[in-house]
Amino acid sequence: MTPCFQKMAAPGRKVLIVYAHQEPKSLNGSLKNIAVEELSKQSCSVTVSDLYSMEFEPRATRNDIVGCLHNSEQFNYGAESWEAYRKGCLTKDIVEEQKKVHEADLVIFQFPLYWFSVPAIMKGWMDRVLTQGFAHNFPDCFDAGLLNNKLALLSFTTGGNEEMYSKGGISGDIHYVLWPMQHGILHFCGFKVLAPQICFSPEYETEEKRKEMLTTWAQRLKTIWEEKPINCTPEWYFRILIFPLHQQELRYLASCRTEPSPAKTPLESLIELHFELQKVTLKHPIPVINYSLSNIVSVLLMVIPECIIVWKKYVRVCYFTNTSQ
């Protein structure tokens, strides 16, 4: 945690709200208005990019580059927009949005969840505004991303209720929905991500409950500058899990696994094996193990009778069969 995010004073701070709803009287409209009101009270300077009112262009095309292309023989949007950013040849609407982002201390995205993601008009804002050279420039990405002096926050409404977006719910864990947006976009550009503000299923709630959603948001904004960024890439996204394998996967593994090289560490051998498995599991996704190996082996030996242990000189790997399949 860098000290600048601790006890950040509100007055003078700049906030950009990127807002995507067609209807000013919607809950999204009210959430946006309340943010403008509350943050202005704190003497923050607030700018709103009201994408539908602006008729913001979502399509990433050749029109985004003013003048000649770097390679007009074969158009490559990523390469051309990067080059155009460096030369100052990006089209006016992109430049204006980049200027707003550049000046902002905090960017709030306010939108209704469409198909487990942002609406196309907001996706277009991300596709076109977060240009290489401006927002990221490999290896300047993730924690080293070019916008890493800024905070970002996703504030959205959903159609489904909270239970549907729980781990066991039909829509799956809401963290899967957050992943591409929070890690893939915001974190990639360096943004420090604040906890998402989610209003579950307002259309099926009472008027009273909807009002409560607004006051909760207003209340939160009063101390928003004291909030610490969340870890939007907690370990569980990366940890390899233990699951039963199908008989066919076991047969595949038995047929393709080679002796680990003595030149490799156990971890290297394990990673290699993991990639082999990924080729199978991409079609029939069943995650496999890594974990603390000695720990896992002992646990499995103790409790899983169907456990199959493959013991090698340099790497100990175990799979256990699912007898029900």
Place this chain on the structure above:
Amino acid sequence: MTPCFQKMAAPGRKVLIVYAHQEPKSLNGSLKNIAVEELSKQSCSVTVSDLYSMEFEPRATRNDIVGCLHNSEQFNYGAESWEAYRKGCLTKDIVEEQKKVHEADLVIFQFPLYWFSVPAIMKGWMDRVLTQGFAHNFPDCFDAGLLNNKLALLSFTTGGNEEMYSKGGISGDIHYVLWPMQHGILHFCGFKVLAPQICFSPEYETEEKRKEMLTTWAQRLKTIWEEKPINCTPEWYFRILIFPLHQQELRYLASCRTEPSPAKTPLESLIELHFELQKVTLKHPIPVINYSLSNIVSVLLMVIPECIIVWKKYVRVCYFTNTSQ
């Protein structure tokens, strides 16, 4: 598996390719061309929606409804487009795309991955074409979705390489990227999903390797009608995981947990507790347990010395502390 997906004959089958790339000479363009060529050879009827050439409108607005609105006082895109679908008042470009989808046995989406998702122009196709009433109509969603007599396949190129999209890689497991698209969109509408066709990082590959990507795709298409749909919602997306809890979460749990009601089954009590925990973990995501309880309890008792067991009359729940935090 319904018998119709086994040994589906190619001749006469209809395929829609929804294609989003600005440059015909791109790898995406070639992948699209090869699909048209190969499927036509099989006497399939192939239609391409070339979104950039069509200048397809991605913005979901009031213009999508021809004539009067159902509620002009407060515009609600979802409700209005549903109503317009029923009355035949959707705008022409949406109707045309819906007709193509309606006729198709297989829909292939061909695109470069932009920001862990489809480009905005394709997101707009999904936002606008997959209307309630046409593609889904609660409870007619997921397996009962209105397009459940069709196959769908995501074919895309990435910037990052395969290792970056592995479980331990910096971009995280590719299955997280696939989740909103395959489960949240395609499966929601009922599509049977075929394995994705992913060309990792073609820009950083040799010309030879790029050619190989094309031939692999052509080869796969030869037997595409014999493929069985994948399970795009395997159990691991839903299973609640065991992870160490922070001391603060344990304290929170200790303070808020109430006695389970005798009227509830152990599973109901556990689910209730899980929701309590989700409120905490949404800000600091640390998944918690469910699993086969008796199994877990015995494993934990055996191997984790720091294990804290909360034993109740109707539900046995255990958390274990992470001593390193």
